[in-house]
Amino acid sequence: MDSAQLLDILGNENRRRILQLLSRRPYYVSEISEQLEVGPKAVIEHLDLLSRAGLVEFYTNNQRRKYCHIAHNIRLEVFVSPHSYEVKSEPVMIDAKERKRLRREYGSTSTLSSFSDELQRLWSLRQELTLAQQSAQAMIEELRDMCAKAIEHIASDYLEAEILQSLMKGAQTTEMLSKELGVPPYEIEKWLYRLEENRVVKKERERWYIN
Amino acid sequence: MDSAQLLDILGNENRRRILQLLSRRPYYVSEISEQLEVGPKAVIEHLDLLSRAGLVEFYTNNQRRKYCHIAHNIRLEVFVSPHSYEVKSEPVMIDAKERKRLRREYGSTSTLSSFSDELQRLWSLRQELTLAQQSAQAMIEELRDMCAKAIEHIASDYLEAEILQSLMKGAQTTEMLSKELGVPPYEIEKWLYRLEENRVVKKERERWYIN
Incomplete structure (x- = not known):
């Protein structure tokens, strides 16, 4: 999915609310409609759009109920500043080796609390990386600003x-x-x-x- | 600016094109309209919206021409996956000490090529941080998936x-x-x-x- 398509999708509040809801668990149409207080026709239209973009998928359960779930791991990043406009989106994928290691380490005997501890650890790692990235970005902006002034001069x-x-x-x-x-x-x-x-x-x- | 407002803004293609154009340099309305082949009335409407959100500002130059420029450094990050919907936006700010250091190091005598070298270095640093962040995110997703299955079981x-x-x-x-x-x-x-x-x-x- 390209970034423009993703931004078009995320530009609508009800589509954002649907994605937020589906990130909790799979839902069926009338449940979404009820939870968000949005008419079922509108929900179906949003889901169609999301599914054409490949962002959600449907499956039918034993009771023949059609559920919708998020089908992608996507990360979108946007920088806007006086000297930058950068939009990047990419699938977030784990490599096979790392997945194997995790599956081995957190096998069927793992307690919820061991998952919880490891998730907390990963969240704070990710937060630290975000802060480092922001600081690199701030320096880039500052340099580009100084550079723009130097160029204006030349x-x-x-x-x-x-x-x-x-x-x-x-x-x-x-x-x-x-x-x-x-x-x-x-x-x-x-x-x-x-x-x-x-x-x-x-x-x-x-x-x-x-x- | 909150994330929802930013996503609403970025959800429109012409607004994205305007921001991309303004990230090159300040422009005045008729220039934007000409460059993007979008009617001046529509351009003004978009700029009004952007300016109400504080994302762009106007100034009038010596020739009394009204220019528009991007007024913010903003970073937006979105994760969408079967178990996450996370949207974060925050201003990208440099701390005063770091700014001072950069200003001292890249003073008025710096050549464009020294700026260029430092920018390349910072861009690759940022890229490495992004990759590390993606890998942390992939592990989080994998764990949440395993965890969801464990919870289903309980x-x-x-x-x-x-x-x-x-x-x-x-x-x-x-x-x-x-x-x-x-x-x-x-x-x-x-x-x-x-x-x-x-x-x-x-x-x-x-x-x-x-x-």
């Missing part, structure tokens, strides 16, 4: 500044820059050659770099 | 299972459980006392724990 034109900003993220071909900035390649090149003359950028194997 | 009823699932996340009062599960407190307590008798849960200082 560049004589918006487009020149945008080219430099774009190259800060990594080497790019003229075509990639043209596509990203929505400007014809010849105009991009005009600036790039000027910047090359001033030794601000360099070209290697068809890619432009910050020098 | 619990004689959906509600009993839901109470145990909820207590796996941490100690809770009867009131918290009642609110989370949408069930009156006396019904929750009926199950809790039964579970206490079977030594699956225990009560300490008004809070229930997995035993």
Whole structure:
């Protein structure tokens, strides 16, 4: 599932409430409708959309009741700042070896309290990683801000500044820059050659770099 | 800004495109409209919404042109899986000491290439942290799955299972459980006392724990 589709799905409050409910256990349509006080027709429409996106699946139990459950492990991350707009979504998957180890360690004899302890441990590990990631992100933002000011100082034109900003993220071909900035390649090149003359950028194997 | 508001904002494709554009540099309305091929009226409506949410701000330059820029550093994280629905959004802030250090280290004499090197380093650090976080998340999901099966085995009823699932996340009062599960407190307590008798849960200082 791509990030745009996921954001479209999560952009609706009732769909968020349905997913939240289904994260507790599988539910059938009229149960969802009752719990959330949303008409069954609307619930069915939301579930159809979620199922077309592959986010939920249905199964029928012994009593021929059709249950719906979440079918995916997905992680979505969004950064928005004066210098960044990044959206990433990816499936969260465990590797087979790790799964085997967990299954061995937490076998059928495990008590709920041993699960609970290990979950608490993993939650605080994840929280620490989140904090470290936020701190890296904060430093990236700060640097990009300083960098934007340095570029403003060098560049004589918006487009020149945008080219430099774009190259800060990594080497790019003229075509990639043209596509990203929505400007014809010849105009991009005009600036790039000027910047090359001033030794601000360099070209290697068809890619432009910050020098 | 709360997560729900942010998800509502990001649920619209044109608003996402506007934010992506503004992450390059400040733009004025007719520029946005032209670049994205979206009518100026619609652009203004989106910007109004973004500005009411505090996500963008306006300023007027010397030529009296009204520019719009992103005013926030925000990180949003969403996990969706058969056993989790977690949405967190928080401002990404650098602490004053770290900012000072960066400003000192990357002063006015820094070249673009030194910024570029440091940014590359921070990006790969962030990427490593993301991978570690995903792996912690995958283990959490796997454990919750095993735990759900163990609970299914113990619990004689959906509600009993839901109470145990909820207590796996941490100690809770009867009131918290009642609110989370949408069930009156006396019904929750009926199950809790039964579970206490079977030594699956225990009560300490008004809070229930997995035993």
